[in-house]
Amino acid sequence: MNKQQRSFLQKLIVRIPYAWLAAFFLLPFLIVLKISLSQTAIAQPPYTPVLNFAAGWHGIAAFFSGLSLDNYLLLGSDPLYVLSYIKSLQIAAFSTLMLLAVGYPIAYAVARTPPRWQMALVVLVVLPFWTSLLIRVYAWMNILQRDGLLNEALLALGIVKAPPVWLSTDTAVYIGIVYSYLPFMVLPLYAALEKLDWSLLEAAADLGAPRWKAFWLVTLPLSASGVLAGCLLCFIPIVGEFVIPDLLGGSRSPMIGQTIWMEFFANKDWPAASAVAVVLVCLLVTPIVVYQHQAMRAAERD
């Protein structure tokens, strides 16, 4: 194979996935952006203006003059949308903190067990992730329903007198999210803690640091990359989560993923759904860029 053939092959290897992702990831975004600037119409497709190349320059000019920011103004003026964004960010932030609180001790404990057990424990933690999210959320519907296992246990133990309502509450959503995203938090934390040089903790102890202080000054800062990766890996998808709040939460104050779904499937308002999606991407752009930067750096460092 000569040099020319080789560079042709290289180009092919780059261009095939490049073209695929450009066509099915990047281009769709540009279309969402465009439709968010359109108006709802009773037509197929249900929005105007439609770009009409057949009409030549005139068609393109008509297209651009037909675009408007009306959908975005609507988002700002309707409290439904604003509340939905706030609720999503709030749930994502709180559940990420809860995940960190639950996930850190687990990752830490896995990293402290003898190496020959570590792999088995990691598999145990990741295994539930391989079963469908829908099934895991549904499993919680079984437990949290009115005469479910949780209420029966609470009644039997005499902790409550009447069965409390769990389903259709934010508590259920938090439980579902923490449960479903736990592997995403534990894995990056474990990856960071596994590399930690434990003799540093011995050194801290020798120098008289109490254990909490050694943890605070040595372990935590050295696992910071794992904390950041885990938090981003959970926070970003949770903001747009649909299945968990839809099945476990109430319908009175939807999260933003449910709002997009509703605008799209129930109200058939495609331009509004697109505008909601564009604003969501804008909200997430900072965490996504930080995450990408971190992921690429981690890939290059390893």
Place this chain on the structure above:
Amino acid sequence: MRRITAFNVASLILGIGFLYLPIAVLVIYSFNASRLVTVWGGWSTHWYSALADDAPLLDAAFISIRLALVSASAATILGTLAAVALVRFGRFRGRLLFGAMVYAPLVMPEVITGLSLLLLFVAVAVDRGFWTVAIAHTTMATCFVTVIVQSRLIDFDISLEEAAMDLGASPLRTFAEVTLPLILPAIAAGWMLAFALSLDDLVIASFTTGPGATTLPIRIYSEVRLGVKPEMNAVCSIMVAVVAVAVTAASLMAKFAGVRGGPANAQP
């Protein structure tokens, strides 16, 4: 100083218990004879035999499996190419955008991916159905495959490739006989993950599907939206069992390959 403290043991037991208890409850209740999901009526496999007569459900399961096979295979090819491009070709033109397109879908909320792909399919006026969902799943899964294969490519010793080339192997032959066997476990893991992701997906499939292409998750979702149903406990338990068997088989295979793929196997 590898001491296992009581606190560590407690976090492991509680953590793993928390992860497995709900699934265990689901499986146990799927054998409940009573139609009332919460009242225990003795053991029964009634709900499993009822599934065999549920034609729409079986159709949906068949579609989902076909879909997962197609999209996992396509995603594995695209993802492996992308990983090779990212790791081996240095700083080619457009690498920044390429990297962004590879990493962004990993964390992108599914509603947005689904909505944007649907709007693309509408804009180019294709009929939605099996193939549009397949394209959507391939796109989503490609990125996961890339990340897995990429980490393996970075780990591996590039001097092995150089040795093959020095001995006169062409780049293509080097790739086929040295690189590919070494990254094969990662490619297999990537394929499995892509398969599981496709089988799992509700949101993206709901947006991009059309008449005649109802996947299993869409079917299950429409059944359980309004409450728990014993038949659904049975379906979900079967899916859990399939995953458990597949993962066990894969880890045994990995163990086997790990023994065989050791230095003893490195002769030509």
